[in-house]
Amino acid sequence: MSSLCYINGNFVPAEQASIPAMDRGFLFGDGVYEVVAVMDGLLLEFERHAARLARSLAEIGIANPLPRERLLEVCRELIRRSALREGSIYLQITRGADTKRDFAFPKGVEPTVMMFTAEKVLSVNPLADSGVRVASVPDLRWARRDIKSVSLLAQVLAKQAAQSSGAFEALMVDAQGVVTEGSSSSALLVNDADEIVVRPLSNDILPGCTRAAVLALAAERNMKVVERTFTLQECMQAREVILTSALHFVLPVIAIDDQPVAGGKPGPVCAALRTLYLRHAMATAL
Ligand code: PMP
Numbered sequence: 001m002s003s004l005c006y007i008n009g010n011f012v013p014a015e016q017a018s019i020p021a022m023d024r025g026f027l028f029g030d031g032v033y034e035v036v037a038v039m040d041g042l043l044l045e046f047e048r049h050a051a052r053l054a055r056s057l058a059e060i061g062i063a064n065p066l067p068r069e070r071l072l073e074v075c076r077e078l079i080r081r082s083a084l085r086e087g088s089i090y091l092q093i094t095r096g097a098d099t100k101r102d103f104a105f106p107k108g109v110e111p112t113v114m115m116f117t118a119e120k121v122l123s124v125n126p127l128a129d130s131g132v133r134v135a136s137v138p139d140l141r142w143a144r145r146d147i148k149s150v151s152l153l154a155q156v157l158a159k160q161a162a163q164s165s166g167a168f169e170a171l172m173v174d175a176q177g178v179v180t181e182g183s184s185s186s187a188l189l190v191n192d193a194d195e196i197v198v199r200p201l202s203n204d205i206l207p208g209c210t211r212a213a214v215l216a217l218a219a220e221r222n223m224k225v226v227e228r229t230f231t232l233q234e235c236m237q238a239r240e241v242i243l244t245s246a247l248h249f250v251l252p253v254i255a256i257d258d259q260p261v262a263g264g265k266p267g268p269v270c271a272a273l274r275t276l277y278l279r280h281a282m283a284t285a286l
Contacts, residue, residue: 004082006074006115011081014116023112025094027101029151031112032056033092036075037122037246041085042285043075045246048209053091056148062095065111072286074115082117088247091115092150122247128274131254131266132168132243136232137161139172139180146203158183169243171256177231180204182243185251186211189230190240190269197234200227210244210277217276223269232256240267249281250274 003014024030034053037044050068057064066074075089096109140154155170162170162183170183179199181187186208188198196218201207218225235241240262241253250273252266 003119004078004084004117006078006113008110008113011078017114017116019112019114020097022099022101023094023097024106025092025112025150028103029149029153030060031092031094031150032060032062032148033090033150034148035246036089036091037249037281038079038084038087038089038117039122039282039285041079042282043072043079043089044281044285045209045213046072046075046286047284048212049246052148052207052209053093057093059144059147060095060149061105062093062111065093065113066091078115078117084117084119086122087117087119088122089115089117094150120247122249125248125251127168127248127251128271129266131252131264133166133255133258134169134171134182134241134243134253135162135165135167136173136257137170137183139174141172144203145180145205146201146207148206155183165258167255171232171235171253173232174204177233178229179232179235181206181208182245185243185245185248187235188214188242188244189235189238190242190267191234191238193224194239194269195224195226196269197226197228197230197238199229208244210246210249213280214244214250214273214277217280218273221276236261238262240269242270242273244277250277 005012005014005017034049036049050071092114094112096111098106098109137158158170172180243251252270254264
């Protein structure tokens with residue numbers, strides 16, 4: 001089944017979907033987005049994604065056209081119409097299409113809502129067994145990374161640099177050598193004291209939904225979680241380095257910049273967190 005699109009109230013095949021050229025998402029990257037995993041035709045971590053969407057919109061002053069109930073309704077309708085069993089729903093809301101290209105917010109313009117389904121096997125992921133290689137890159141982004149903005153040029157360049165060097169993901173690092181996050185994932189490490197170390201939430205990183213779920217599960221199991229910043233150097237010496245994201249769930253890192261980390265193989269904490277996360281995500285799926 002090809003991708004099904006929802007645009008401003010209408011369901012259309014992705015090939016026929018279009019947005020006005022004057023849309024501010026296109027002109028300015030003036031919008032926000034979410035990606036929600038679908039398994040067994042159900043939405044994973046829906047509440048966290050709905051809450052983050054509402055927050056991102058509020059932070060940039062767009063009235064939310066998809067409050068929780070409406071969002072759930074449209075997502076379910078997309079799943080039903082496309083018969084999606086496993087994959088994702090992407091959703092993007094921009095400030096809308098204007099007739100002029102004025103930087104300041106236009107008056108009387110309705111937000112553009114665009115969503116689409118994508119089929120993808122999520123339940124089986126060979127990367128969870130093999131582990132992934134990452135490449136460090138400078139974090140070139142703006143100062144409000146907590147907003148899930150569609151302005152993703154820095155992440156596009158980061159991912160491209162990583163993939164050009166044969167790595168799966170880019171690990172973004174600030175000028176002081178401190179890790180922020182992956183280009184499309186949150187980063188965690190496990191140290192020799194068996195602590196799960198994770199950068200605290202701030203404007204410097206996206207509040208990852210998978211990160212939040214994994215940390216809550218770890219705390220429930222009395223695993224020690226320490227929220228503090230950590231350096232690339234610490235990752236090189238860590239017992240485990242872990243990435244989390246909505247579509248890859250929890251993945252082990254086995255090399256950074258072609259240097260093996262964590263003994264060059266996936267570790268037990270990552271495997272345990274992945275299992276816990278999947279069980280929780282399926283049990284709470286809507
Ligand atoms: N950080 C960044 C920069 C991301 O783009 C993503 C994925 N959207 C994440 C972290 C992971 O967030 P989530 O677990 O909500 O997918």
